[in-house]
Amino acid sequence: MTGKPKSASVETPPASGHVLRLIDQARLSAAESDLLNPSTLLVVLSLYRAYGVLDRKSAEEMAPTKLTRLQWNALAVLYRTRDQTSMGELAEMMAIQQTNLSGIVKGLCKKGVVKQTLSRHDKRSRLVSITKKGAQFFSALLPTHWANLERLMSGLSESDRETLVKLLDQLVSSIKQHEIAPLDKRHKVLPGRPEDQERAGGRSADGESRAQNG
Numbered sequence: 001m002t003g004k005p006k007s008a009s010v011e012t013p014p015a016s017g018h019v020l021r022l023i024d025q026a027r028l029s030a031a032e033s034d035l036l037n038p039s040t041l042l043v044v045l046s047l048y049r050a051y052g053v054l055d056r057k058s059a060e061e062m063a064p065t066k067l068t069r070l071q072w073n074a075l076a077v078l079y080r081t082r083d084q085t086s087m088g089e090l091a092e093m094m095a096i097q098q099t100n101l102s103g104i105v106k107g108l109c110k111k112g113v114v115k116q117t118l119s120r121h122d123k124r125s126r127l128v129s130i131t132k133k134g135a136q137f138f139s140a141l142l143p144t145h146w147a148n149l150e151r152l153m154s155g156l157s158e159s160d161r162e163t164l165v166k167l168l169d170q171l172v173s174s175i176k177q178h179e180i181a182p183l184d185k186r187h188k189v190l191p192g193r194p195e196d197q198e199r200a201g202g203r204s205a206d207g208e209s210r211a212q213n214g
Contacts, residue, residue, distance in 0.1 A: 022046055043171075054152070061148055065141065066111075070096070070104050075113060075130065079138045084117065084127035113137055 020028070022045045023038075030038035058069050067075070077093045078085060087105070091098040105128055108114035113134030119125040130138070153161060 022049065057148075057152060061145070068104075068107075070094070070100075071108055074101070074104050074108060075134060075138055078114060078128060078130040079135060082130070082135075084129045086119070086125055086127055090128055108134070 023042055025045060026038040026040075026042040029041055030036045055069065058072075062069065062072055065072070073094050074090065077090060081093075085093075087101055088098055090105075091101045094101070105114060105116065109116060113131055114128060115131050116126045116128055119127050156164065
């Protein structure tokens with residue numbers, strides 16, 4: 001087994017009060033078991049935190065549009081393709097499950113920015129495309145959106161960004177290559193659905209506190 005490093009290679013800014021830094025959380029968890037390298041958990045916690053911060057910024061940006069983040073992503077993909085796209089292709093480009101897509105597309109159709117048509121080759125298949133109204137609506141928002149993205153990424157050089165993309169690609173490949181062992185349901189202690197638990201206890205579905213990710 002690969003030995004644990006004396007310290008994880010990525011540091012995070014110190015926190016005050018009783019809020020543990022991510023690196024301290026990783027070290028404390030790893031100290032309880034030889035199965036965990038602290039750098040492994042630190043990467044996961046850092047990804048959750050980065051996603052949480054970006055998601056909050058995105059929500060602030062999109063609030064005036066009345067679109068959810070997933071609706072925005074779907075509209076962005078359809079705007080880029082400018083062509084009829086199957087639900088499966090759209091789900092793949094958005095990196096989500098196809099079963100979660102129908103509600104997103106339905107909401108966009110109600111707003112008149114997306115339309116669905118039956119495939120001429122397979123009547124069971126529906127094709128999705130952006131409408132003229134949707135394209136005009138989205139293109140009008142792009143200048144502000146691009147400027148926002150540039151500000152958010154301004155702390156990283158172009159070289160840093162390229163390196164980050166390569167590392168994330170490697171991480172995605174690693175995740176896809178390995179099977180996940182489901183947690184033993186015999187140890188289930190929290191009743192109800194994960195989303196109910198999150199609302200009740202302020203915790204995310206993966207069991208990590210939202211606070212630590214921010």
